[in-house]
Amino acid sequence: MSLPSDGASPAPALRVSNLRKTYDNGVEALKGVSLDVAPGDFYALLGPNGAGKSTLIGIVSSLVNKTSGTVQVFGTDIDGDRDGAMRLLGLVPQEINFNMFEKPLDICVNYAGFYGIPRAQALVRAEEELKRAQLWDKADKMSRTLSGGMKRRLMIARAMMTRPRLLILDEPTAGVDIEIRRGMWQTLKAINAAGTTIILTTHYLEEAESLCRNLAIIDHGRIVEQGPMRALLAKLDVEGFLFDIDGSLPAQLPQIEGATLIAADDHTLDMDMPRAMDLNRVFAAFEAAGIRVRSMRTKSNRLEELFVRLTSKDANASQEQAA
Amino acid sequence: MSDATGNRNLVALGTIVRREVMRILRIWGQTLMPPAITMTLYFLIFGGLIGSRVGEMDGIRYMDFIVPGLVMMAVIQNSYGNISSSFFGAKFGRHIEELLVSPMPNWVILAGYVAGAVLRGVIVGAIVLCVAMLFTKVRVPHPLVTISSVLLGATIFSLAGFVNAVYAKKFDDIAIVPTFILTPLTYLGGVFYSVKLLPDWAEAATHANPIFYMVNAFRYGLLGVSDVSLGVAYALMLGFVVALSAIGLWLLKRGVGMRS
Numbered sequence: 205m206s207l208p209s210d211g212a213s214p215a216p217a218l219r220v221s222n223l224r225k226t227y228d229n230g231v232e233a234l235k236g237v238s239l240d241v242a243p244g245d246f247y248a249l250l251g252p253n254g255a256g257k258s259t260l261i262g263i264v265s266s267l268v269n270k271t272s273g274t275v276q277v278f279g280t281d282i283d284g285d286r287d288g289a290m291r292l293l294g295l296v297p298q299e300i301n302f303n304m305f306e307k308p309l310d311i312c313v314n315y316a317g318f319y320g321i322p323r324a325q326a327l328v329r330a331e332e333e334l335k336r337a338q339l340w341d342k343a344d345k346m347s348r349t350l351s352g353g354m355k356r357r358l359m360i361a362r363a364m365m366t367r368p369r370l371l372i373l374d375e376p377t378a379g380v381d382i383e384i385r386r387g388m389w390q391t392l393k394a395i396n397a398a399g400t401t402i403i404l405t406t407h408y409l410e411e412a413e414s415l416c417r418n419l420a421i422i423d424h425g426r427i428v429e430q431g432p433m434r435a436l437l438a439k440l441d442v443e444g445f446l447f448d449i450d451g452s453l454p455a456q457l458p459q460i461e462g463a464t465l466i467a468a469d470d471h472t473l474d475m476d477m478p479r480a481m482d483l484n485r486v487f488a489a490f491e492a493a494g495i496r497v498r499s500m501r502t503k504s505n506r507l508e509e510l511f512v513r514l515t516s517k518d519a520n521a522s523q524e525q526a527a
Numbered sequence: 528m529s530d531a532t533g534n535r536n537l538v539a540l541g542t543i544v545r546r547e548v549m550r551i552l553r554i555w556g557q558t559l560m561p562p563a564i565t566m567t568l569y570f571l572i573f574g575g576l577i578g579s580r581v582g583e584m585d586g587i588r589y590m591d592f593i594v595p596g597l598v599m600m601a602v603i604q605n606s607y608g609n610i611s612s613s614f615f616g617a618k619f620g621r622h623i624e625e626l627l628v629s630p631m632p633n634w635v636i637l638a639g640y641v642a643g644a645v646l647r648g649v650i651v652g653a654i655v656l657c658v659a660m661l662f663t664k665v666r667v668p669h670p671l672v673t674i675s676s677v678l679l680g681a682t683i684f685s686l687a688g689f690v691n692a693v694y695a696k697k698f699d700d701i702a703i704v705p706t707f708i709l710t711p712l713t714y715l716g717g718v719f720y721s722v723k724l725l726p727d728w729a730e731a732a733t734h735a736n737p738i739f740y741m742v743n744a745f746r747y748g749l750l751g752v753s754d755v756s757l758g759v760a761y762a763l764m765l766g767f768v769v770a771l772s773a774i775g776l777w778l779l780k781r782g783v784g785m786r787s
Binding site: 227262265266267268269286287290291293300301302303304305310315317318319321322323362 | 629
């Protein structure tokens with residue numbers, strides 16, 4: 205079933221409405237999740253372990269049967285026209301899920317074949333995608349001999365074989381080193397710039413902040429926050445800083461009204477302060493206490509701060525409800 | 528179904544079959560070699576050494592009598608073993624997800640795996656038949672019956688192997704059915720003897736064994752003799768194909784053992 209196209213408002217790349225999932229063991233993984241992802245977006249889906257992210261992705265990609273609710277991919281309902289919806293979708297799952305005894309070239313070509321792409325065309329695409337993933341020199345090696353980072357890149361190359369309009373990546377950079385991770389970011393940015401909508405789940409919040417324009421935070425099966433990244437980060441009213449100190453810290457740290465100051469170690473001060481607070485007041489207090497600041501840096505990723513607050517708030521609310 | 532969808536499904540089907548055949552050839556030491564060795568031993572021991580003392584069975588030299596049964600036994604065991612290990616392996620290694628997230632319909636998945644398993648059964652059957660030709664002169668008086676009974680037998684046990692693989696949770700589970708059900712049914716299905724030699728109750732019980740009908744239909748194709756009517760044998764085999772296909776498609780639709 206496709207939504208009527210009026211030419212003015214294209215169907216969302218993904219529309220999830222009141223999605224619920226209760227597993228056979230009684231665990232309620234999703235409790236009425238609704239979200240829209242705009243075409244062309246780079247969207248982050250964040251949440252702690254067990255929040256329901258993978259269940260949501262599993263339902264969208266038809267690996268998990270939903271209990272109720274609807275899912276549409278570019279206006280195509282997964283119940284009304286599953287095959288049509290899956291044709292628009294590419295999935296990079298959290299766990300390695302290709303045959304370790306096949307070669308990367310065969311994995312990519314066979315995957316395209318499952319989508320009905322003729323072998324001759326698939327071979328051309330496989331060369332393009334494996335080259336983009338810097339795996340062309342490994343195309344004929346047994347895939348179990350690839351490193352962890354290579355296996356992750358192979359899964360992205362495989363998903364791109366079908367030229368999906370919506371690419372969903374479930375923790376694609378988990379367990380890979382920073383150099384490979386940054387290389388993967390460049391690849392994902394290029395894929396998104398070429399017009400593919402991307403939904404990304406990750407535990408590296410720096411990754412979400414640098415790549416994504418919109419996000420949803422899911423916790424205990426519910427969306428606790430969603431919207432543009434900038435608007436959500438602007439909600440933060442507290443900033444954190446780390447100060448590297450010359451010499452030793454005084455026995456008594458200065459009291460600064462509105463700010464929380466603690467010694468992280470003998471030469472580092474850790475401070476949380478309201479965003480509106482003037483930093484000159486802080487430096488004046490340091491000066492008065494004989495503290496000489498050699499350098500300062502932002503304490504943590506801002507998104508991480510938001511994430512911790514929202515998910516811990518949700519956890520507290522759940523505990524209160526339970527009590 | 529539009530032409531474009533039909534073409535896509537054909538490409539998908541061809542991809543699964545090709546992948547299955549490549550797997551069979553890649554591990555030929557496990558898939559093609561063992562049945563050739565086992566059946567050579569059967570022909571040597573049962574056909575040559577013991578068979579020469581048995582004399583005739585149903586008016587046919589014992590060596591000739593066991594050829595159809597041994598070929599069918601190899602076809603059945605290899606079709607079953609191929610799909611159960613390949614499909615369960617795909618579940619275990621999670622690459623079944625490649626198929627489940629794809630737009631191909633369930634019947635293509637089932638048909639692809641079954642076609643791959645039938646091909647292995649037929650290849651192994653051909654190898655065993657070639658081995659048999661070293662020991663006896665093989666004639667094929669009814670080629671259509673020979674080919675159709677092999678294909679139907681292989682299809683039935685491929686579908687049965689698929690059902691087994693869907694429900695299997697560990698590798699042991701795909702070994703239980705061949706060991707405790709398939710092998711006894713095969714040996715008691717008239718591979719090595721004519722059912723007329725059995726006491727009445729055992730002969731009646733043998734008629735409840737589906738392998739008995741496959742072996743006899745195939746024996747008719749190769750030797751022109753059978754313990755059962757061909758019509759009954761084909762009706763039963765086609766019935767099994769339809770029933771097991773329906774079960775396989777239902778399991779895929781429900782996602783049993785595949786989708787949570």
